[in-house]
Amino acid sequence: MANKILAILEQREGLLKRSAFEAVTMAKQLAAELNLGAEAVVVGNEVSNINDIGNYGIDKVIHLKSTELENYSSSGYRDAIADYAKETDADYLLFANTALGKDLAPRLAVALNAGCLIDCVKLDSSSGELIATRPVYAGKALIDVKCNSTKKVITIRPNVFKAKETGSSSNTDVKVIEINSPNLKCKVVDFKKSEGKLDVAEADIIVSGGRGLKGPENFHLIEELANSLGAAVGASRAVVDAGWRPHGEQVGQTGKTVSPSLYVACAISGAIQHLAGMSSAKYIVAINKDKDAPIFNIADYGIAGDVFEILPALTEEIKKVKQE
Amino acid sequence: MKIAVCVSHVPDTATRIKLGQDGKTIDPDGVTYVINPYDEYAIEEALKTKEKFGNDSEVIIISLGTDSSKESIRKTLAMGADSAVLLKDETERDSFGVAKALADEIKLQGCEIVFCGKQSVDYDNNIIGQLIAELLEYSCITVVVDLKINGSKITAEREIEGGREVVECKLPAVITTQKGLNEPRYASLKGIMAAKKKTIEEKPATEAEHLTELIKMHLPAPKNPGRILGTDSSAVPELVRLLREEAKVL
Numbered sequence: 023m024a025n026k027i028l029a030i031l032e033q034r035e036g037l038l039k040r041s042a043f044e045a046v047t048m049a050k051q052l053a054a055e056l057n058l059g060a061e062a063v064v065v066g067n068e069v070s071n072i073n074d075i076g077n078y079g080i081d082k083v084i085h086l087k088s089t090e091l092e093n094y095s096s097s098g099y100r101d102a103i104a105d106y107a108k109e110t111d112a113d114y115l116l117f118a119n120t121a122l123g124k125d126l127a128p129r130l131a132v133a134l135n136a137g138c139l140i141d142c143v144k145l146d147s148s149s150g151e152l153i154a155t156r157p158v159y160a161g162k163a164l165i166d167v168k169c170n171s172t173k174k175v176i177t178i179r180p181n182v183f184k185a186k187e188t189g190s191s192s193n194t195d196v197k198v199i200e201i202n203s204p205n206l207k208c209k210v211v212d213f214k215k216s217e218g219k220l221d222v223a224e225a226d227i228i229v230s231g232g233r234g235l236k237g238p239e240n241f242h243l244i245e246e247l248a249n250s251l252g253a254a255v256g257a258s259r260a261v262v263d264a265g266w267r268p269h270g271e272q273v274g275q276t277g278k279t280v281s282p283s284l285y286v287a288c289a290i291s292g293a294i295q296h297l298a299g300m301s302s303a304k305y306i307v308a309i310n311k312d313k314d315a316p317i318f319n320i321a322d323y324g325i326a327g328d329v330f331e332i333l334p335a336l337t338e339e340i341k342k343v344k345q346e
Numbered sequence: 347m348k349i350a351v352c353v354s355h356v357p358d359t360a361t362r363i364k365l366g367q368d369g370k371t372i373d374p375d376g377v378t379y380v381i382n383p384y385d386e387y388a389i390e391e392a393l394k395t396k397e398k399f400g401n402d403s404e405v406i407i408i409s410l411g412t413d414s415s416k417e418s419i420r421k422t423l424a425m426g427a428d429s430a431v432l433l434k435d436e437t438e439r440d441s442f443g444v445a446k447a448l449a450d451e452i453k454l455q456g457c458e459i460v461f462c463g464k465q466s467v468d469y470d471n472n473i474i475g476q477l478i479a480e481l482l483e484y485s486c487i488t489v490v491v492d493l494k495i496n497g498s499k500i501t502a503e504r505e506i507e508g509g510r511e512v513v514e515c516k517l518p519a520v521i522t523t524q525k526g527l528n529e530p531r532y533a534s535l536k537g538i539m540a541a542k543k544k545t546i547e548e549k550p551a552t553e554a555e556h557l558t559e560l561i562k563m564h565l566p567a568p569k570n571p572g573r574i575l576g577t578d579s580s581a582v583p584e585l586v587r588l589l590r591e592e593a594k595v596l
Binding site for chain 1: 357359360361362363365370372383384440441442467468469470471472473476477479480481485486487488489491501503504505506507508509510511512513514515516524525526555556557558559560561562563564565566569571572573574575576577578579581582583585586588589590593595596
């Protein structure tokens with residue numbers, strides 16, 4: 023008999039991330055469909071918004087707590103979660119597929135002898151058995167996969183499953199388990215923040231620029247539009263390889279695969295490896311002077327014109343409507 | 347010191363994907379296969395590590411695949427790897443099965459440090475390195491963009507959302523490599539000639555249980571082509587109106 027699903031939630035600097043609440047919502051839904059109990063598990067020291075978890079439908083929260091686990095430690099987090107999962111004989115572990123989730127989930131899979139369903143964009147349990155759909159080849163194809171093992175480790179792609187507040191005025195019941203002398207064989211000792219920018223992997227809106235911008239000195243047009251939208255700046259492989267932009271901004275098959283609500287592709291023709299990384303965006307806008315560019319085949323709205331003329335006008339228009 | 351590099355032979359990123367007849371894999375017809383792009387950073391870092399540790403170090407390429415993988419393996423030998431092992435397997439394995447076979451060979455070879463690409467660009471799981479490390483009880487740092495090895499101490503920077511984490515661990519370890527870590531070298535003519543004399547050891551991959559099962563592969567639903575709203579900035583107000591009223595994303 024299946025018993026329990028644990029939503030493993032990520033905190034950074036003592037704050038649960040948005041993707042953590044997406045994991046809560048999904049775990050709650052799977053628990054209902056598969057007739058499982060659901061608990062949320064947080065590893066860290068002080069976590070200021072831990073009581074918000076109840077608003078998303080799981081009121082039982084396990085806080086695996088240690089001052090030494092404030093920052094990520096792959097060995098320390100693995101052992102703390104594995105011990106708890108084994109002790110309570112949980113069959114399902116669910117993570118958001120963030121940098122931390124990707125790093126940690128497979129380690130727990132080995133610890134628990136579980137199969138891994140990674141980066142899922144759909145989870146279907148209507149047949150009584152959990153079938154996951156996940157992108158492969160950066161989204162050029164999808165596969166349906168299932169676990170043969172009793173224990174299952176699942177990661178869900180951020181931004182795909184929306185966190186839903188359940189509306190009930192639930193009390194979050196937080197049980198603190200102190201982790202004494204955690205295993206710090208591998209640990210984070212410092213964090214170097216990139217300069218005040220939103221990351222494409224987490225952004226709800228992305229404005230990307232390509233080679234048609236003619237040079238790195240023109241990327242301010244992209245940055246200004248991104249600022250007006252509260253968006254992250256992305257880039258095509260061509261401009262990253264040319265050294266105009268850092269690799270962290272690259273969207274595509276050898277960069278990041280993203281699923282924002284809105285993706286604005288500026289002066290990007292749409293090479294297949296770029297399209298693979300962004301075509302699952304909900305809405306795509308393309309601005310490119312070549313009306314035959316492949317990017318227009320997947321764009322919802324396009325302007326087939328000159329970015330140097332259109333981008334400043336678009337930035338102004340966005341600012342104007344934002345003020346209304 | 348023995349240094350292992352795990353290499354996979356994958357479709358080039360410019361490939362257009364067509365489904366194979368089995369409904370579970372791609373149609374390989376007309377597909378160009380290359381070294382997994384992230385594995386190139388792994389090979390380069392292994393060669394740099396060998397240069398640092400001196401000539402009693404050795405870089406061993408380990409790849410799981412079929413005869414066709416030899417093409418990529420040969421390139422890694424031309425770049426400067428010392429030897430290679432091809433773990434032969436004609437079947438489709440899940441990630442756990444791949445990691446288990448690689449880990450068994452790494453153990454047999456006695457490698458203290460293992461480099462692999464952070465993900466392969468076919469199945470995009472991002473998990474092989476971590477699985478190998480856990481199976482061998484090695485430390486593991488993933489998505490590495492900067493690496494320092496001092497004696498047995500490793501300090502690495504890994505890319506995460508909004509910045510880089512600085513992580514410390516000790517050897518033995520698995521490092522998964524990300525673009526930005528280094529600039530992979532090209533094979534020299536001398537390297538290409540030398541590679542011809544190096545042998546690729548072939549042996550069957552060890553068995554492993556399948557923890558996951560691929561049911562089917564399918565293609566994403568095609569998107570309907572959108573609307574071109576104009577050819578200059580006069581189309582901007584209409585674009586913004588649609589984003590607000592139709593798409594509701596602003």
